[in-house]
Structure formats: structure tokens, C-alpha cells
Amino acid sequence: MGGTLNRRAPAILLDHGSGGRASRRLVEETILPHLRNTLLDRLDDAAVLSLDAARLAFTTDSYVVDPIFFPGGDIGMLAVHGTINDLAMSGARPVALSAGFILEEGLPLADLDRIVASMARAAANAGVPIVTGDTKVVARGAADKIFINTAGIGLVPPGVDISGHHGRPGDAVILSGPIAEHGVAILSKRAGLSFASSCKSDTAPLAALVADMLDACPAIHSLRDPTRGGLAATLNELASQSRVRIEIDEAVIPISDAAASACEMLGIDPLHLANEGVLVALVPCEHAAGVVNAMHANPLGRHARVIGKVLDGDPLVVMRTMVGGKRIVALPSGQPLPRIC
């Protein structure tokens, strides 16, 4: 290592990519000040553009997951589902996707073939075509195997107005299914944890589930899929965007035995682990039962339930624990790391 490097100049750390507080500060302090505009400033999962009578949802996301193949899915499937889900979280019906590939020199063609085939399957199953794309190759070491960017557009139905800013005191907090499956599947593959082998990524397109929910109640206030940073990060975002307090009940949050025990062993809070096929909704409480019933009729919403409520108060997420205590649910900090003893 040379002594010529200026070691004090701030640099990008892995923490900045983890979906926690460091990620949020990177966006708010380094990226947003340059690009600021009213649509971007809302920081919802997709921007909604009004074009004459139509309202268009527009979003983009990049996928760098390691490993590129994991139990239950691969980077290509994730790139399709993730962008469809970001559109769905604005209430939009996805219309079309783009796909941009950055390939590292030396990536086996068979791997690329398998990934693109998986993207095609995922897009066909969700009924959303990939209509444009781009491919670049960089020298070995300049990227890690394959990075994919997908962008998507969708149409927001009339009367639907969903945003992270719209949560109101009295709303019910609905969760669509068991948490932490994707995060545990990735961690178990990275760390070779055989005991967590029954955990598979939950990656799935949520647009059809959202359509069912909107049929039951077009007045849904907020939708978000708790990906990076997990349920904890998503609830904190909603609390701070809507300036409300959110209270949840630990005993009713669905989680599989395998995911729960993997988290216990690694010392990781399951609320901090990523999901790729689960959503959180803030719904006026008089519509909560109707929305949950509609979700139960969709396979992806089978385990949906009300896990808490929105209250007046400082933007804060509080959880009633299994034994009856109460605690803060904080944003995760840094990478999820295993404990030391």
C-alpha cells in the first residue's frame, strides 16, 4: 500500500449500499442536491408523471447481487421483479421494461444465457415485456461478473394516489407475507450455512396482488416493498415521509422457523433483512379487513395480516415485543454482520 493515498478523503464504503442510514445520507447529501426536482424529491419507489389525462409511473433500479444464482432465483429474475414491484408500489400497472447489462470480461456465456432466459420467463409470467436494452463489457475486475439495470414504466389507474407521504393516523399497517426469506437465502449462500438451506428467496412480481388490493380499496394510502434494509427501513421511511408514529406487534409478524433460527444464530434482526416478494401497505382502517381478504385470495398474499397501526406523534417506529415490552425499531446501520460470540 502506498503512503501517497490521501487516507482522510471520504470514500464510498460498503455501508453506503446497505439500505440503512448511510444509504439514505448518501442519497440526501450527495446525489439529491445536484438533481433536485419536485418529482425526485418525493423519493417514492416510482415517479408519477401526468401526461395529458394519463398518469405514467417511471422507475429504475440496478442489481448487483452476489451470488448471481441463489436459492429461489437469480440476478435476472430479481431485476425484472424488482422494477415491476417499484412500479406496483405507486399503484401502477406495469407496461414495459428496459434492461441494461454491464458484463465483466470472462463471465461464462452459459451463465449469461441462463440469466437472460430467467428474465424472459419472469417478464412473461408477469405479462410485462422487456422492450429496449443495452449491453456493455468491461475489463476483468472493473465489475463483478454481471450488473443489470432495469427501468420500467406503468400506468396509474384513475383515482389511485399512492405515496409514502400519505400515511395518516388511524391507518392499519398490512404486511403481505413472511419476512427475511430473501436476506437469509443470500446470507446462507454467502456463508455456507447449511441449517438455513430451506430458505429460498421470495422474489416475485407484486403487481397483480396490488391490482387485487386496489380493487378492494382504491383509497390505499401507501405501498412499499421492504427490500434492502428490510421491514425496519421501510417502516422508518414511511414514518418519516408521512410524519407519523408507527406501532407494530412482534407476535403477529409472520416469519418462517428456518429464517427465524438463521437470524438468531447470526445475531441479525430479521426486521433488517431484505425481502423481494413482500409488501407493506398503509390502509384506512375501515378498509383494512377488505384489503386483507382480497390479498388472501392471491397466492402471494396468502399470509397477509394487519401487523400494526399508524398513530399521531413523532416519526418513530415502535414495536410491542413478544413478552410485552416496547422497543424502538431503528434503521439498520451498515452491512448486516454476524455477531462475534
Add this chain to the structure above:
Amino acid sequence: MRFLDEFRAPDAAQGMIERIHRLAARCGDVTFMEVCGTHTMSVYRHGIRRLLPPNVRMLSGPGCPVCVTPNTFLDRAVALARLRHFIVATFGDMMRVPGSSSSLREEKAWGCDVRVVYSTLEALAIARENPTRQVVFLGVGFETTAPTIGAAILEARATHVRNFSVLSAAKLIPPAMAALVAHPALRIHGFLCPGHVSVVMGTEPYEFLARDHGVPCVVAGFEALDILQGIVMLLQQVVERRAEVEIAYRRVVSPRGNPAARRILGDVFEASDSTWRGLGVLPRSGLCIKPELRDHDAGRFEVDVEPTREQAGCDCGDVLRGIKTPFDCKLFGKVCTPDDPVGACMVSSEGTCAAAWRYGRDLE
């Protein structure tokens, strides 16, 4: 789920909380210390402090291995990471701990080869895969972790992996408890003793606390009910004016501990004086690698280490001794947060400040 839900069962918890309140009504103000960082995290995570009567106070102790590791160790690890042909392997918690002027996560961002591993044997595997490079594992931990570190060293010697060594900061818990029980600023009426340490060491190492200092000790597990049960048993001893070492964690702790693990400790390490953040140098409180295993001791590498600089205003030392709570520290939550930690207690998943930040801020 087996071994999880039943130790968080709401009805059983309610019964124990009622017993705690009944017993507490029969004594004055009592202060117990949970020694282990995992206990601290669990107490906060389950919201247990709020369930206790006002005259029962829980202090957090020095049982977070990352937190008590001094700056000098971090600085040496950073210096080794900067050497060409060196790989530093570490448990994840150490990545963000600030040293005198850098941290391992910053060194990694600058291009040093620093790798997070989940076990010491994983570090040994890295050494096997990189025979031309020296792999240094940061041996941070207590009696719980030290046997696994020792086992990796013995395995490296047996299989001739010459490029694997350990920078040992392993420490022993009972000498720290001895320092705390004698501290004039603290008045501890009972110790919730660390369950995992006791799995290895048994109960003998705490006997002197009950016998010589009259302080009740209960070895407890880490689930909500384990901790509540431990508090019940401590209160019972206080009410009955007894001071004994009891086990509330019999499903894994036996009085004699784990003989195989203790044998490895004896084969690989010897006790040495050791520096603890906050507590200073404690006699015979550290584990250094025996001279005959020097080939696997990273302490043998001569490297320029920067002069140690302590963080101004950081109260980690007092927090580690239970003299201050995180909320008493001027830096807590303002200058010092988990993203930008000033002191180690804010970094580790077992640190008292990290627990207070994550779970315990202004709830009402």
C-alpha cells in the same frame, strides 16, 4: 418454534414479571449487572427494563469483546492490513470500530485486503487458498470464542498451514468482574453471569464473587424468559440474604463446563496482563499465544503502529464499567451514531450504546 418461541411465551413472561414485582417489594433499591453484551442486547431488544419495578436497576457490564478491545489493537490490525501480501480476516463487528485515525472498513475501501469471516476456520481456509500471502485473524473474544480460535491454531499446526496466524486480544471475564465488584463508584447487588462463557468454563470462576464479596451470581441464558428467570433468582437470593452461584441455564451449562474446550484453551494460550478499554490493565485477564506456537502468533510481525490517540469526550470507559449509561454521554446520538461511531460501544452488535440507540431511545 422449538427453542425460540417457548422462551418468549407471553403468559410465562407475565408470571415471572409478577414474581419479580412481588420479590422487589420485599427489598430496597437493588442494582444488578448483566455482564454479557448479548444479555444487554436482549434486555433492550425485548424491552425488559420497562417491565421491571423502579427499585430494580439493570446495569450493563463490560462483556462486549469488541467494546473492550483497546485502540492500540485496532491500530496494529490496521498497520498489518496495509502490508503488502497480508490478508486480515475478522468477525464483522470489528470492521467499523474506529482506531486512532482509521478503521478496517476504511482500509478496505482504500484497497487493503480485509475480509469478514463467520468463523476462525473460514480464516484458515483463506490461508490455504492463498499460500503466498500471510493471513492474520483478529482473535477478539472471551472464553466462549477463544477455544475455537485455539482449535484453528492447532489445526493450522497439524496441517502445516504456515501462513496463518492470530493477533490475539482474547480476554477472560472473571478478572473484569473482580475489578468491578471492588470499584468504589459501583454498588452491585448481583451479577447476571454470561451463559456462553459458562458453557465453556462452568461456574467455578464466579465462586469468589459470592464467597469473598457476598455478591449473588446467576448464570442466565439469552432469551426473554431466561433473563427474567435470572432476575427472579437474583432477587430471591437478595431477599433471603444468600450469596451463591446458581444456574438458570441448565439446558446448556453444567458446573464443570466443557472439558474439551478448556483443554484447548490450556494447550494454546497462557494468561497475561491485558488492557481493557475503560478498565485499564487488568492482571492475568488476557490470553496470549504460548511461545511454542509463536509461528502462528501475529504478534511476531514487526510493523510501525501509529501512536495511540483516544477519542476526546467519549465515555465508553465509564459505560463499560456501568458508571454511566449511554444517555449520560454527551456524544451519544449527536456526534456518535452507529454510522459514524466515536467509541466501540456504538459499533458492536453487543455494545451498550448500540443497544440503547437501536432499541431504547425516547420511547415515550
